[in-house]
Every structure is written in structure tokens, then in C-alpha cells.
Amino acid sequence: MADRILALSAVLALAAAGCEVLPAAERTAPASSAPATSAPAATVTASDQDTRPALAVTRSTMTEHLKVEVVGLNRVEGRHLIAQIRLSNTGTDQHLSWPGELGDRTRPLSAIKWASGIGVLDTRARAWLLPYVPVGSPCLCSDLDRDGLGRFIDPGRSVTVYAVLPAPSGNPATATVLTPATPPMLNVPISDEAPAGDFPDPDAEPVSALTRRLILPSESLDRSEETADDGERLHVNLSSDVLFAVDKATLTAHASSIMARTAALIDASPAAVVTAAGHADSSGDDAINDPLSLRRARAVRRALTALLSRDGVRIQAKGYGSRRPLYDNASDEGKRRNRRVTVTFARPQPAAEEPVATTSPGPTGLSGTVDGRPFNLEVTGLRRLPGGLGLLTYTITNEGAAETWFNDLHRTQDWEAYKYRAATNVRLTDVAARRQYLPGRLEVPTDDGVDFHCACTDLSGVRLSTGKFAPGRAREFWNLFALPGTTETLQVKIGPFGDLQVPVR
Known part of the structure; x- marks a missing residue:
């Protein structure tokens, strides 16, 4: 891939710090102190400067004096996205190391010297999109060694890095840009114009898209159920302690409202097939847990089938005993949550969305x-x-x-x-x-x-x-x-x- 990466004349330029283009958007809370270091031989000292206006500005949570700016977010062929991030050392006496700031935290440390953690949020798909992964390389992004970037940024200097990643679905006009070092940057405008500079082409060689599914959990305050939304399906975990008496598979009187809420969610869903899966904690043995979990799943299936208001929904009942715990069985609360019937189906279609507000509430x-x-x-x-x-x-x-x-x-x-x-x-x-x-x-x-x-x-x-x-x-x-x-x-x-x-x- 190295022979496809040309000199990034406008992209990997070094900038003078203090380019405060969007002062209203900048987060002013100081971040953590970085240890003082002596000037290393590899310190960034080039004279080129990236003076493009910033599309979004924030600061590192980890390292004081490290300013992070999005200076480019370009959609290519409607399928790819090129993100360019300018990192500035706004201090006066410390040399800041940048690779650990942008390395993908969900992968091994071998990717830490790359800008592998630059990403965008795909809200429609409920996914966290990261740079493409070519064969033999952790990232289609700036590399500390290959691109000749110094590990440190001098006081008052900047370095601009890039990442090539999938474009978020739905062709949005803006995106939420993510880095491991900072809070998410909201409403960053996406340009469909060609970006300045030369970048690797993700269509020129085999690459893998690296996405992290975003799961959003919630639960009722009475602890009768918890719901996890993964963007495609709802997983509604109904507490067996509320639905059934100990070692029984007959629904209790307290189960009626829980069944009604779950049935309403299924009615609002496009699902034609729903799964009701019974689960147990690690107490007892398979000879007890397996048939009990299946009988409980069947009881939930019967109740939901009677409550549904639309036709064409088939509910499958399965029993897994204790083989699929959600939580550690070492604690009483973990065991309680593992005793459940999980009802899974395609998530209901979201209502029409209001425009996203850009103003912040008062502190x-x-x-x-x-x-x-x-x-x-x-x-x-x-x-x-x-x-x-x-x-x-x-x-x-x-x-x-x-x-x-x-x-x-x-x-x-x-x-x-x-x-x-x-x-x-x-x-x-x-x-x-x-x-x-x-x-x-x-x-x-x-x-x-x-x-x-x-x-x-x-x-x-x-x-x-x-x-x-x-x-x-x-x-x-x-x-x-x-x-x-x-x-x-x-x-x-x-x-x-x-x-x-x-x-x-």
C-alpha cells in the first residue's frame, strides 16, 4: 500500500498553533498534564503550515495543551469518507506525543502508532465507523513511520493527519466525528468536493470495513426488564424473578403489564419472526435448567401471541439453560439478571426526527x-x-x-x-x-x-x-x-x- 500513498503536501502539513477559527465551539476545560520531555531528534520542525479554517474544535481530555481540529471531511464517490485532523500544541515548554492520542482503543496496542482511532458515528446504522483495514496494515490512515511524521509536536506547532473510512449511511450533510482523545465533535459538515492532497484509494486494493456496533441499554426502575437496542434489533430481557415463581413456568399476576409493553413494541416493529429465549443462571444443572428455560419461553410466547394486535407474526420459543449468560454469575445481581426470557425482534421504526439542536444548555x-x-x-x-x-x-x-x-x-x-x-x-x-x-x-x-x-x-x-x-x-x-x-x-x-x-x- 505504501507505493499508493503520495506526498501529502496539503494534508500532512505542519501548522502554526493558535488558529482559533471557531472560538464558540472550542471546549475550554483544561485537560490532563503531559509529562515534560526533552526535545527528541524526531520532533516535528517542518516549515509548511496548514492554515485551513477548522470545521470543529475541541481539546484532548488526556493531554493538556493539545488542541484537536477537524479541517477536512470529504465524501468520495458517495461511499468513502476522508477525515483530516489537525493536532496543535498550544503550550510553550513541552513537546507533546500524538500517536497514543489517536490510536484505536478497541484494538491491540500494535495500532497505537497509527491514527487508527479517527472515526465517525453512523446514527442510522447505530455504528461507530473506523478507518479501513488493508491487508498487512492496521489502518488506511496516517502512519507515524511510513509518512515521516515525528512522534512529538513542538510547542506552537501542529501536525495534520488523515483517515480513510466508510461514509455514514443515508448521505447526511453532517457527521459526528470521533477520536479517542476527545469528546465527540457534532454537526461537522461533509463536503462532496475532492479533498486537498493525495490519499490512498480504498478501491485500489482489498480492504475491510471496521465498524463497532453501538448497543444502547435501558431498564425499568423496578428491574422487571432491560432493553438493548443494537440498531437492527431490540433485545428485551424480561426478569424471570418477576415473571415466574421459583422453579415454575406459569406467569405471575405481575407479568401482565410487562407482557403488554413487550407486545406493543412488537406491534410497532416490522418483525415477522420473534424469538423468545429462556435463560437460567449457573445454579443447578442442565437437567433442570434446560427444560425449565424452554417452558418459560413457551409461556412468554403464548402470552405475547394473545396480546399482539397485528397478524403475520411468528414467535419461536427456545431454551438455553445457563449457557448464554449476559453477566458474571459470581454476584447475586449478575445471577438475577441472567435469569431471564429474552424477546428479540426487529427494532420499531423510529419516528420522524426533528432537526438536531446546535445550542448548548446553561451549565x-x-x-x-x-x-x-x-x-x-x-x-x-x-x-x-x-x-x-x-x-x-x-x-x-x-x-x-x-x-x-x-x-x-x-x-x-x-x-x-x-x-x-x-x-x-x-x-x-x-x-x-x-x-x-x-x-x-x-x-x-x-x-x-x-x-x-x-x-x-x-x-x-x-x-x-x-x-x-x-x-x-x-x-x-x-x-x-x-x-x-x-x-x-x-x-x-x-x-x-x-x-x-x-x-x-
Whole structure:
């Protein structure tokens, strides 16, 4: 592929820092401190400058003084997208390393020296789109070694990198641009004009599209059911503890309202085939769990069939015993959630979407102490995105006089724990509907099956130090959620802080 990549005269140019084209869009919360380094031999020092106006501006959550700007977002042949990102060192005395900032956090560290984490959100397909993967290379994107880029950015200098990835479906006029280092950048305009510079052609050689399915969970406050929306199907996990008595397969009186809600969702769906799958926890043995889970699935099938108002729907009943747990059976809560009947069907068609608002609500915040240390929380936005998505952004500030760690964002309940530290300890609640929304998660295929990453600020690996706050330091975090279609205000709970009533914009 290297022989297809020409000199990126206008694309991999180095820019003077401080090109403040969109000051209103820039996030002003400082980020984490980067360790001071001596000037390495490979420091970026070229004289070329990229002075294009920025389409979107933000800053790294991890590294102080690193400004991130989208300077190009071009659709090619209606199928591909070329994203160009300018990274600027706005400091005066430190050389900043950029490769760890943009490496894809859902892949092995071998991809960390590439700009492999640049992506866009496909809201229609509920997918996180990443750069194409050619044969023998981790990424169709800027490479630290191949493109002659220095590892460090000098104070007052910039470097522009690129990624070639699939275009989001539906031919949208704008896109949400994602990087591992920053909160998502919303409403970035897509141009159908040819981009400046020469880029690798994804049609010139075999490449694989790398996408991460976005799954958006929510649950009723009474814990009777939880729903996961993966963009194609709804998976409604009905609690067996509510539906049935212990070791029984006859629906209880409490099951009627749950069945009615599930039937209404199926009625609103285009599904012709629905699956009701019974599951058990790890207690007992297969001789008990397998037939019991199947009888329970059949009971749910009978109830739903009687409640459906449209014809032509066939419900299949299956029983899997304890072989397909959703959560770790090591905890009582994990076991409770694994005892379920999962009803799966094509997701209902979304209602016509309103234009996405571009204004931000006024700050909403709280001050308090966490383990005796003073911190401030400020919600900077709860924004409605297309496709039923929502973006929550918030800033946490160390109000104390000493450096300290804030680890409460990843201290979630054990049943929902991820393998990787992330800002998962966040909830949105629709009090009137008695429904709670959990952070979205990214489905990542592995050799052993499927892994999950939080669709939120990453706090693992090279970003572990994001939880470390200098005195007065503020950091901005984010989470993607499902959002109810008509709610104007939601209750927000972040880590150990109290509840906040936050408007949806």
C-alpha cells in the first residue's frame, strides 16, 4: 500500500498553533498534564503550515495543551469518507506525543502508532465507523513511520493527519466525528468536493470495513426488564424473578403489564419472526435448567401471541439453560439478571426526527467532597442526536490544593463491569416513565466471541492517568446514551455526585 500513498503536501502539513477559527465551539476545560520531555531528534520542525479554517474544535481530555481540529471531511464517490485532523500544541515548554492520542482503543496496542482511532458515528446504522483495514496494515490512515511524521509536536506547532473510512449511511450533510482523545465533535459538515492532497484509494486494493456496533441499554426502575437496542434489533430481557415463581413456568399476576409493553413494541416493529429465549443462571444443572428455560419461553410466547394486535407474526420459543449468560454469575445481581426470557425482534421504526439542536444548555453543576477531597461537577450538555441517540458531556474539577485521583467514574456495579476502565458510572433517568438509561457500549468481535467497550471516555491503558487531577485541573468527559423521544428533562447521576435535572437540547 505504501507505493499508493503520495506526498501529502496539503494534508500532512505542519501548522502554526493558535488558529482559533471557531472560538464558540472550542471546549475550554483544561485537560490532563503531559509529562515534560526533552526535545527528541524526531520532533516535528517542518516549515509548511496548514492554515485551513477548522470545521470543529475541541481539546484532548488526556493531554493538556493539545488542541484537536477537524479541517477536512470529504465524501468520495458517495461511499468513502476522508477525515483530516489537525493536532496543535498550544503550550510553550513541552513537546507533546500524538500517536497514543489517536490510536484505536478497541484494538491491540500494535495500532497505537497509527491514527487508527479517527472515526465517525453512523446514527442510522447505530455504528461507530473506523478507518479501513488493508491487508498487512492496521489502518488506511496516517502512519507515524511510513509518512515521516515525528512522534512529538513542538510547542506552537501542529501536525495534520488523515483517515480513510466508510461514509455514514443515508448521505447526511453532517457527521459526528470521533477520536479517542476527545469528546465527540457534532454537526461537522461533509463536503462532496475532492479533498486537498493525495490519499490512498480504498478501491485500489482489498480492504475491510471496521465498524463497532453501538448497543444502547435501558431498564425499568423496578428491574422487571432491560432493553438493548443494537440498531437492527431490540433485545428485551424480561426478569424471570418477576415473571415466574421459583422453579415454575406459569406467569405471575405481575407479568401482565410487562407482557403488554413487550407486545406493543412488537406491534410497532416490522418483525415477522420473534424469538423468545429462556435463560437460567449457573445454579443447578442442565437437567433442570434446560427444560425449565424452554417452558418459560413457551409461556412468554403464548402470552405475547394473545396480546399482539397485528397478524403475520411468528414467535419461536427456545431454551438455553445457563449457557448464554449476559453477566458474571459470581454476584447475586449478575445471577438475577441472567435469569431471564429474552424477546428479540426487529427494532420499531423510529419516528420522524426533528432537526438536531446546535445550542448548548446553561451549565448545571454541583460541588461536594469525594473521600474528603473537594470536587466540582458541571454538566455542559445533554444533546439529542439523530437516530434516538444522546450525548452527555460534563466537566469535573479538582477544587483542592493538592494533586489527587478521581476514580469514581469507573466504579460501577459488578454485574455491568467492563474489562476496561471507562466513565461507566453514569445514569440518565426518565422519572415520569420510571426508566433508566445506561451508557452505550461498543460490540467488538474477538477470537473468543464478543468483547464490549463503553461508548464513553476511556480511562484505561495509556489514558489511565486521565483520573489524575492537578490542583484546579478540570477535565471534560462524555457518554453516549439512548434518549426517549419526547422527554425534555432527564435526571442525571454521575459518580458519587447528587442528582441533577438537566434539559435535553
